[in-house]
Amino acid sequence: MSLGAFLHDLLFDYTLRTVALGTAALGAVAGALGCFAVLRRQSLLGDAIAHAALPGIGLAFLLTGSRATPILVLGAALAGWLGTLAILAIVRSARLPEDTALGIVLSVFFGAGLVILTFVQRRPTAAQAGLETFLFGQAATLLVRDVQFIAGVGAMALLLLFFFWKEFKILAFDPDFAASLGLPVRRLDVFLTSLLVVAIVLGLQAVGVVLMSALVVAPAAAARQWTDSLRWMVLLGGALGAVAGVTGASISAMGRGIPTGPTVVLVASGIVAVSLLAAPGRGLVAEWIRTRRTRTRVRADSVLADLYALGSQHSRVTHPHAAATLRAMASDPAEVERSLQILESRGWARSNDQGLWALTEEGAERAERLFRSGSGEEEAT
Amino acid sequence: MTPAGPAIEVNDLTVAYRQQPVLWDVDLEIRAGALTAIVGPNGAGKTTLIRSVLGLIKPAAGRVRILGLPVAEARRQVAYVPQRGSVDWDFPTSVLDVVMMGTYGQLGWLRRPGRDEARRAEEALEKVGMVAYASRQIRQLSGGQQQRVFLARALVQDARVHLMDEPFQGVDARTEGAIVDVLRELRNRGDTVVVVHHALQTVPEYFDDVVLLNVRKIASGPVARVFTEANLREAYGGRLPFLQGVTGGAALEPGREAPTTDILPDPGGDVSSPPAGSGGGGGSWTRP
Numbered sequence: 001m002s003l004g005a006f007l008h009d010l011l012f013d014y015t016l017r018t019v020a021l022g023t024a025a026l027g028a029v030a031g032a033l034g035c036f037a038v039l040r041r042q043s044l045l046g047d048a049i050a051h052a053a054l055p056g057i058g059l060a061f062l063l064t065g066s067r068a069t070p071i072l073v074l075g076a077a078l079a080g081w082l083g084t085l086a087i088l089a090i091v092r093s094a095r096l097p098e099d100t101a102l103g104i105v106l107s108v109f110f111g112a113g114l115v116i117l118t119f120v121q122r123r124p125t126a127a128q129a130g131l132e133t134f135l136f137g138q139a140a141t142l143l144v145r146d147v148q149f150i151a152g153v154g155a156m157a158l159l160l161l162f163f164f165w166k167e168f169k170i171l172a173f174d175p176d177f178a179a180s181l182g183l184p185v186r187r188l189d190v191f192l193t194s195l196l197v198v199a200i201v202l203g204l205q206a207v208g209v210v211l212m213s214a215l216v217v218a219p220a221a222a223a224r225q226w227t228d229s230l231r232w233m234v235l236l237g238g239a240l241g242a243v244a245g246v247t248g249a250s251i252s253a254m255g256r257g258i259p260t261g262p263t264v265v266l267v268a269s270g271i272v273a274v275s276l277l278a279a280p281g282r283g284l285v286a287e288w289i290r291t292r293r294t295r296t297r298v299r300a301d302s303v304l305a306d307l308y309a310l311g312s313q314h315s316r317v318t319h320p321h322a323a324a325t326l327r328a329m330a331s332d333p334a335e336v337e338r339s340l341q342i343l344e345s346r347g348w349a350r351s352n353d354q355g356l357w358a359l360t361e362e363g364a365e366r367a368e369r370l371f372r373s374g375s376g377e378e379e380a381t
Numbered sequence: 382m383t384p385a386g387p388a389i390e391v392n393d394l395t396v397a398y399r400q401q402p403v404l405w406d407v408d409l410e411i412r413a414g415a416l417t418a419i420v421g422p423n424g425a426g427k428t429t430l431i432r433s434v435l436g437l438i439k440p441a442a443g444r445v446r447i448l449g450l451p452v453a454e455a456r457r458q459v460a461y462v463p464q465r466g467s468v469d470w471d472f473p474t475s476v477l478d479v480v481m482m483g484t485y486g487q488l489g490w491l492r493r494p495g496r497d498e499a500r501r502a503e504e505a506l507e508k509v510g511m512v513a514y515a516s517r518q519i520r521q522l523s524g525g526q527q528q529r530v531f532l533a534r535a536l537v538q539d540a541r542v543h544l545m546d547e548p549f550q551g552v553d554a555r556t557e558g559a560i561v562d563v564l565r566e567l568r569n570r571g572d573t574v575v576v577v578h579h580a581l582q583t584v585p586e587y588f589d590d591v592v593l594l595n596v597r598k599i600a601s602g603p604v605a606r607v608f609t610e611a612n613l614r615e616a617y618g619g620r621l622p623f624l625q626g627v628t629g630g631a632a633l634e635p636g637r638e639a640p641t642t643d644i645l646p647d648p649g650g651d652v653s654s655p656p657a658g659s660g661g662g663g664g665s666w667t668r669p
Binding site: 039095163164165166167169170172173174176177178179180181182183224227228229230232233 | 399432435436437453456459461463467468469472473474475478479482485486488490491493494518520534538
């Protein structure tokens with residue numbers, strides 16, 4: 001399918017449009033709230049919540065016999081929330097580290113969920129069909145009323161995030177200081193975590209319990225690379241989450257039997273990879289360029305030092321020497337030629353008609369400053 | 382104006398982590414309008430004491446009153462400077478934003494910091510010499526600059542009692558001087574300043590009062606009376622760094638020779654040597 005045809009379908013194909021809107025909404029909510037999870041070092045909590053939600057889905061169906069999204073989501077939310085409280089309780093009372101508590105809750109709840117799901121599937125009614133799509137997600141099963149539900153609840157969660165912005169910000173940055181101001185940090189903690197639970201359970205039908213945490217962590221981690229402002233990070237996290245959701249879900253909806261969760265994860269991973277590499281400032285490429293620049297400068301300075309040392313053995317420090325001599329002195333002989341050219345372009349060294357190199361007056365001064373006064377002032381270049 | 386009673390009153394305070402007492406039956410009065418240092422070896426409970434006074438830790442027993450009020454009612458009067466290392470300095474926010482957090486307590490729910498709060502935050506940054514850094518990312522700050530930002534955040538709180546956990550930790554001499562100036566200014570306008578402090582040699586110069594702590598309270602009161610060798614030896618269990626010249630000559634008991642031979646200066650200023658009695662091999666600073 002060409003891109004044009006795809007865009008056409010995205011706008012006019014009923015199923016694809018529904019899927020795109022739904023996954024955009026849940027991606028935006030998860031991406032925005034995920035920023036707080038990532039900044040509070042709770043990335044794994046999202047995974048535990050998603051897995052812990054599975055028994056809630058099964059039980060909600062068993063108890064009501066309904067497959068309506070709001071009912072299943074409510075069951076998922078209750079189970080996910082119970083799982084979160086269990087983690088907090090284990091950490092507080094049992095002297096176990098948080099990652100252990102996360103591991104216990106994740107596997108116990110997920111195991112219970114699988115048992116319940118298996119039991120549901122063995123029952124002779126037909127209504128249970130499709131419950132297993134909650135494992136890996138199937139965005140194509142989203143109906144218009146599901147999308148309305150996701151968008152409505154998601155908007156409420158984001159609105160609450162907006163209203164309690166400064167409280168959540170200080171909670172994430174310095175909870176002790178927040179407590180010293182008299183803020184109820186423990187209740188705020190439960191509140192913010194509950195919003196995260198909401199963001200996660202909204203995505204379970206489309207993305208699945210196994211991989212939903214990717215939509216919480218990946219867009220936030222990517223967004224962090226591009227900005228140093230919490231507001232922009234949350235906005236960008238939401239936007240990237242929406243992009244990952246729409247792209248992943250659309251790809252899976254176009255083919256037959258492609259589960260949405262893994263597709264979304266692949267797209268989100270791509271976004272993270274690009275961000276880790278290419279972001280200005282924090283990206284690896286920027287880092288690499290910075291390192292290279294520094295190395296080039298240090299190399300040039302060391303050739304300058306060698307020229308100065310050689311020159312000092314003569315009556316004039318600007319006495320010329322062969323590049324071969326400098327290469328013999330350098331730890332990185334292959335780079336000497338380039339360093340000399342840099343020094344020449346700065347006006348610190350020059351070559352004569354015999355191809356010999358010498359310091360200029362200016363270069364001698366700089367060498368003096370750099371290497372005689374010990375660790376001196378920073379050189380503005 | 383100095384209130385009549387003590388600024389901070391601690392009665393029978395006991396704090397324990399998993400049955401291990403961190404503070405044991407501490408009775409303490411901190412004078413209003415004074416600069417008070419809390420000193421003691423690592424693990425003495427200095428940070429715990431400050432956090433208990435702030436109500437961040439629930440004590441096993443005991444009572445704290447600030448300016449004659451229970452902590453919860455005195456919050457607006459109390460500013461807090463936590464340890465610099467207690468937060469993630471890679472958090473995506475600016476210096477001005479962090480300082481404005483000091484106004485959140487007065488703002489209340491649903492209200493956002495606005496122009497007024499930004500102006501007050503800038504004034505506080507001015508006082509600590511950091512106004513040029515207002516829009517900087519906090520990641521780019523040095524240790525001393527971080528410490529000054531935290532101090533500015535406390536100043537914005539506009540409190541009468543200031544509790545600071547190691548504000549001199551990891552700062553250079555110039556920053557230390559700047560911070561001391563700010564603390565003195567607060568004291569001179571009648572505020573109470575309580576500082577967890579590590580460098581014993583600067584105690585007599587910087588502080589009016591001192592609390593010597595080692596799980597129990599060893600002594601508290603004016604530096605000239607309390608900061609004696611005997612008290613320090615009790616607090617540090619004989620493992621005393623920099624004893625020479627720490628206490629003023631006046632504070633030494635008359636006629637007693639300063640027994641410096643068995644106490645070597647600890648180059649790092651670190652008192653985390655093995656506890657007395659643990660028989661740590663070659664602990665030359667422990668008494669025989």
